[in-house]
Amino acid sequence: HCFTKSDDDGFLRCEGVKVQDVIDSVDKRPFYLYSKPQITRNFDAYHEALIGLRSIIGYAIKANNNLKILEHLRQLGCGAVLVSGNELRLALRAGFDPTKCIFNGNGKLLEDLVLAAKEGVFVNVDSEFDLENIVAAARIAAKKVNVLLRINPDVDPQVHPYVATGNKNSKFGIRNEKLQWFLDEVKAHPDELKLVGAHCHLGSTITKVDIFKDAAVLMVNYIDQIRDQGFEIEYLNIGGGLGIDYYHAGAVLPTPMDLINTVRELVLSRGLTLIIEPGRSLIANTCCFVNRVTGVKTNGTKNFVVIDGSMAELIRPSLYGAYQHIELVSPPLPDAEVSTFDVVGPVCESADFLGKDRELPTPGKGAGLVVHDAGAYCMSMASTYNLKMRPPEYWVEEDGSVKKIRHGETFEDHVRFFEGL
Numbered sequence: 001h002c003f004t005k006s007d008d009d010g011f012l013r014c015e016g017v018k019v020q021d022v023i024d025s026v027d028k029r030p031f032y033l034y035s036k037p038q039i040t041r042n043f044d045a046y047h048e049a050l051i052g053l054r055s056i057i058g059y060a061i062k063a064n065n066n067l068k069i070l071e072h073l074r075q076l077g078c079g080a081v082l083v084s085g086n087e088l089r090l091a092l093r094a095g096f097d098p099t100k101c102i103f104n105g106n107g108k109l110l111e112d113l114v115l116a117a118k119e120g121v122f123v124n125v126d127s128e129f130d131l132e133n134i135v136a137a138a139r140i141a142a143k144k145v146n147v148l149l150r151i152n153p154d155v156d157p158q159v160h161p162y163v164a165t166g167n168k169n170s171k172f173g174i175r176n177e178k179l180q181w182f183l184d185e186v187k188a189h190p191d192e193l194k195l196v197g198a199h200c201h202l203g204s205t206i207t208k209v210d211i212f213k214d215a216a217v218l219m220v221n222y223i224d225q226i227r228d229q230g231f232e233i234e235y236l237n238i239g240g241g242l243g244i245d246y247y248h249a250g251a252v253l254p255t256p257m258d259l260i261n262t263v264r265e266l267v268l269s270r271g272l273t274l275i276i277e278p279g280r281s282l283i284a285n286t287c288c289f290v291n292r293v294t295g296v297k298t299n300g301t302k303n304f305v306v307i308d309g310s311m312a313e314l315i316r317p318s319l320y321g322a323y324q325h326i327e328l329v330s331p332p333l334p335d336a337e338v339s340t341f342d343v344v345g346p347v348c349e350s351a352d353f354l355g356k357d358r359e360l361p362t363p364g365k366g367a368g369l370v371v372h373d374a375g376a377y378c379m380s381m382a383s384t385y386n387l388k389m390r391p392p393e394y395w396v397e398e399d400g401s402v403k404k405i406r407h408g409e410t411f412e413d414h415v416r417f418f419e420g421l
């Protein structure tokens, strides 16, 4: 793995580079630090798992939309999964092949669908009104749109309710009892729509491959039914990728190979092309969110490590109660006592924590502290609450050099929104 701490000297390294040295060489503010080689390794794990199948790896841009990272994933061979017109524009700017892109979502706007139609990206059909809009977009763009039906298979993904999408209370997708209506509508619009596949997405952070298998069994049955009506279905899209090991406690989680192997025979038996849409498992573990300790305090019952980063830059613990591993980047001071701390930011909210009840050696002022597995749904969900500015991003390249891959937002950037009013 890219971030390692050696027992010899107690320093955290990213691809051999001391994180402390990076802290000492950049602006004094929180930042995201990525390993470029780890992104490649994560991609390779999916690529190797998919050997022997026709496939598209559609990277879910919502997980992390850094342009340099997008360009790197595109060069490796990824397509892209998009949930807004702006994500589509960014994917095009990053050079993604539109025929490897999938536009997905339950509230796609007509103007964005027109762009998707013009560019020739796949579009997922999510509802009756969505189908109407896709037909309208096809007419405006004078292009036939390749569509997949997003079917909600009602499989429990066994994850936090906020990231579960493929069950019967979900706002996403169409239920099987309505399938025939959608098939009839597609048949009624032969100039606008070409039905090429079926899509499902059960949820995010799934760590049991049987769940994917259960859904794939249901999906190929739907595909059989759809084919029986004369449609030439080519694609099975099984949605997002695997969850990752956020706990760093030695658990053995399934790999992309384990995931693909559970669906391989099903896909081959129907002669399908498999689409998979990983976000988290491509990018989460490639990154740490790097902070400095502002100070340590106790209120009598709880101890707090107060850092310069916060829920504004990284909201997953506050929003989902998510666990992300935390550690200090340098060896503790010789007399540092180990205690249990809440690791909190300076934001004016009691929800502003990055970790609760963490055992840490008491850090000194200015000590570097990282939140691990911060590559997915962290920077892309950052806000400017309390006028915290969105942090800069750096990556370590193959030769060990550290490069800035996005500027940090500044106060002047913020003030610019008021210019000319």
Ligand code: LLP
Pocket: 060, 063, 081, 104, 163, 165, 201, 203, 204, 205, 206, 239, 240, 241, 242, 243, 277, 278, 279, 280, 281, 316, 320, 376, 377
């Ligand atoms: N495809 C679709 C249709 C999706 O809705 C998602 C994620 C993905 C692919 C990518 O899933 P992944 O491979 O990353 O699990 N903000 C939450 C995660 C929300 C995921 C939304 N959909 C979090 O921080 O945990």
